[in-house]
Amino acid sequence: MREFYIEDDGIRLHAKLDMPAGITDEEAEAGKVRCPLAIVIHGLTGHMEEPHIRAVASLMNEMGAASLRVEMYGHGQSGGKFYEHNIIKWLSNAMRVTDYARSLPFVTDMYLCGHSQGGITAMLLAGMEPEVYKALLPLSPGTMIARGARTGRLFGTEFDPLHVPDEIYVNSERKVSGNYIRAAQLVDVDQAIRQYRGPVLIVHGDEDEAIPVHFSAEAASQYGNAELVIIQGDDHCYNYHLDQVLSAVRTFIEKL
Numbered sequence: 001m002r003e004f005y006i007e008d009d010g011i012r013l014h015a016k017l018d019m020p021a022g023i024t025d026e027e028a029e030a031g032k033v034r035c036p037l038a039i040v041i042h043g044l045t046g047h048m049e050e051p052h053i054r055a056v057a058s059l060m061n062e063m064g065a066a067s068l069r070v071e072m073y074g075h076g077q078s079g080g081k082f083y084e085h086n087i088i089k090w091l092s093n094a095m096r097v098t099d100y101a102r103s104l105p106f107v108t109d110m111y112l113c114g115h116s117q118g119g120i121t122a123m124l125l126a127g128m129e130p131e132v133y134k135a136l137l138p139l140s141p142g143t144m145i146a147r148g149a150r151t152g153r154l155f156g157t158e159f160d161p162l163h164v165p166d167e168i169y170v171n172s173e174r175k176v177s178g179n180y181i182r183a184a185q186l187v188d189v190d191q192a193i194r195q196y197r198g199p200v201l202i203v204h205g206d207e208d209e210a211i212p213v214h215f216s217a218e219a220a221s222q223y224g225n226a227e228l229v230i231i232q233g234d235d236h237c238y239n240y241h242l243d244q245v246l247s248a249v250r251t252f253i254e255k256l
Contacts (some may be wrong), residue, residue, distance in 0.1 A: 127192025
């Protein structure tokens, strides 16, 4: 495992790169051995060491792909204040991480995986750079963030979308500025979906307390080549049936 930072416009993004068994960092850096790479992005208020993030990254390694976990603006050990983060800043981070990953001499194909807010970030990025990513894996993607920002109901708070409040609470302890809402209002998930034509796997728990599963069903129906796997009796972070999530990811990757 190699731990380091990727800089994006003055913000240091905490990253960890894990290679498959049998491939050393030295061999990878020299380009002596080549393999796919999966970027794995956590969700809102999350970080790279959450069990579901680590599990997906480890599965990728087990299946012969390198994994690049990155903590986004305002999260984990990365720079920026949580209060000031928004999806557009995350998208900028993700674009920079993509550029970094493409520069690695060992990388063949690239996969993009994101959970929750990381999931909508991944969907947007795949739509912007559809030629880069061979496969897209949104896990419980937060597509409702964009819709909620436009309709005036987000994280349990109601507001006038034409008169955005100065700040709103994400949960009982943390809040974001009104610019989070303004940025999300301009996000066009539908356009991103139209522009990505590669294989897509969406995984969602049917008892998700944060993002209703019907949002993922709607997104899957819009993609031209998508599979939706619903995990019965599971929540937003797969605290009950993570093994079923990993099984779905394994089956999907094996078919690529």
